[in-house]
Amino acid sequence: MNTALLSFVRDAQLRTSNGSWRTTHRGRLKTFDETLVKLLPNRERPYLVVDVGVSSGITTLDLIDALEKAGHALKVVALDRVTGCSFVKLFPGAYALAEDSGHFLGALVFGVPVRETTSGSRLDYLTGKALIKKLVAASFHWRVQRQKDRKPVPLIVSELARRSNVEIKKLDILTQPLPEGVDVVRLANVVQRTYFSERDIARIAASVLHCCSAGAIIVLAHDSPNGELQGSFLRIADGSCAVVARIGRGSEVENFFTGRIR
Numbered sequence: 129m130n131t132a133l134l135s136f137v138r139d140a141q142l143r144t145s146n147g148s149w150r151t152t153h154r155g156r157l158k159t160f161d162e163t164l165v166k167l168l169p170n171r172e173r174p175y176l177v178v179d180v181g182v183s184s185g186i187t188t189l190d191l192i193d194a195l196e197k198a199g200h201a202l203k204v205v206a207l208d209r210v211t212g213c214s215f216v217k218l219f220p221g222a223y224a225l226a227e228d229s230g231h232f233l234g235a236l237v238f239g240v241p242v243r244e245t246t247s248g249s250r251l252d253y254l255t256g257k258a259l260i261k262k263l264v265a266a267s268f269h270w271r272v273q274r275q276k277d278r279k280p281v282p283l284i285v286s287e288l289a290r291r292s293n294v295e296i297k298k299l300d301i302l303t304q305p306l307p308e309g310v311d312v313v314r315l316a317n318v319v320q321r322t323y324f325s326e327r328d329i330a331r332i333a334a335s336v337l338h339c340c341s342a343g344a345i346i347v348l349a350h351d352s353p354n355g356e357l358q359g360s361f362l363r364i365a366d367g368s369c370a371v372v373a374r375i376g377r378g379s380e381v382e383n384f385f386t387g388r389i390r
Contacts, residue, residue, distance in 0.1 A: 157187045157316055159357055160349045161194035163373055164312070167345055167361060174201040174293075175311040178339070180301055181318035182206040185288035191314065192291065205307055206288060207299040215279045225281075301332055306339040313340060316349040319381050326384075333384040340364050345372075348379035362386065 168175070177195070182188045188206050195202055213233060216224045225233040234241060282289070284296055299306075301318065319332055336346060342364060349359040358376040362369050368388050371378070 154186050155190060156351050157190060157349055157357075158194075159375055160314075160316070160347060160359055161191050163361060163375065164191075164314075164345065164347060165194055165198045167363075167372060168195070168198070168200060168312070170199060172201075174203045176203050176205070176307070176309060176341075177312040178205045178207065178306060178310045178314070180207050180299075180306070180313065180315045182208045182284065182288075182296075183317075185284040185296075187316060188294075189285070189288055192294070202293055204291070204294045206284070206294055206296045207301070207306075208284070209298065209300045211282065211284055211296060211298045213281060213283055215281055217279075301335070302328055306335060308339050309341050310339045310344055311341055312345050312347070314347040314349065316347070317351065319348065319379075319384075320350065321380065329381055329384050333381075334390075337364070337369060337385065337389050346385060348382055348385070349375070350379065364389070 175195070177191070179188045179191060185206060188204070192202060192204060210227055213225055213227050216226055218224050218235070222235060222237045224235040227233060288294055289296060301315075302324070306313070313336055315336070319329055321329070324332065340346065344364045346362040346364070346369070347359065348362070349357075351357050356376065358379060359374070360371050360379040360382040361373040362382065362385055363372045369386050371382060371386060
């Protein structure tokens with residue numbers, strides 16, 4: 129696979145079939161990592177850490193590095209509903225990136241990236257550029273659905289995949305159970321009203337709480353496009369889940385996790 133295609137996968141912001149965005153910026157969740165280090169007590173046996181919705185895995189590497197630097201032994205399970213995709217050659221000089229389901233993620237046309245988008249600037253709409261983008265994306269999506277010759281490509285960075293204490297799994301948090309006996313579970317830019325109904329958020333919260341061991345910490349993190357950080361740290365103790373720290377205004381969904389555990 130040539131350098132341009134690999135760079136496209138690494139650098140592009142990709143909108144997946146459930147509406148979430150995949151980004152790859154290192155250090156995005158540094159404040160959350162530093163707070164978790166302060167909350168996690170030292171112990172001899174490894175912590176089981178589950179990171180949900182790891183995207184490229186870059187922030188998972190940041191998390192691992194922060195915890196190991198603090199002296200914690202870890203076993204890490206990195207989860208995402210989409211861990212790989214395929215490049216599809218549309219015509220000479222044009223390649224589309226698609227999920228296994230055929231969902232169009234983006235394309236590279238003579239070195240120029242074309243991404244799916246749901247919105248554009250006011251100028252884009254006035255000039256017709258937004259409409260052209262949508263028509264091009266729709267055309268590529270149609271071609272992707274009919275193209276059988278695909279070249280698999282991982283979406284998780286190879287550095288994470290090479291870590292001996294990391295297991296990467298494909299998992300849909302809404303329909304599949306998490307591993308049990310978890311000591312730390314992080315949900316960064318995952319459980320949001322933008323992506324899920326309140327009923328689904330309640331289901332996810334119940335699943336997360338069920339998988340946690342006594343004393344476990346749940347990290348609900350969100351970083352907005354303008355760089356604003358918001359999130360909550362919750363701890364399980366005595367059959368209840370309570371907030372022990374917040375970043376900014378806290379998580380908008382923390383109330384789904386707090387209280388007595390059923």
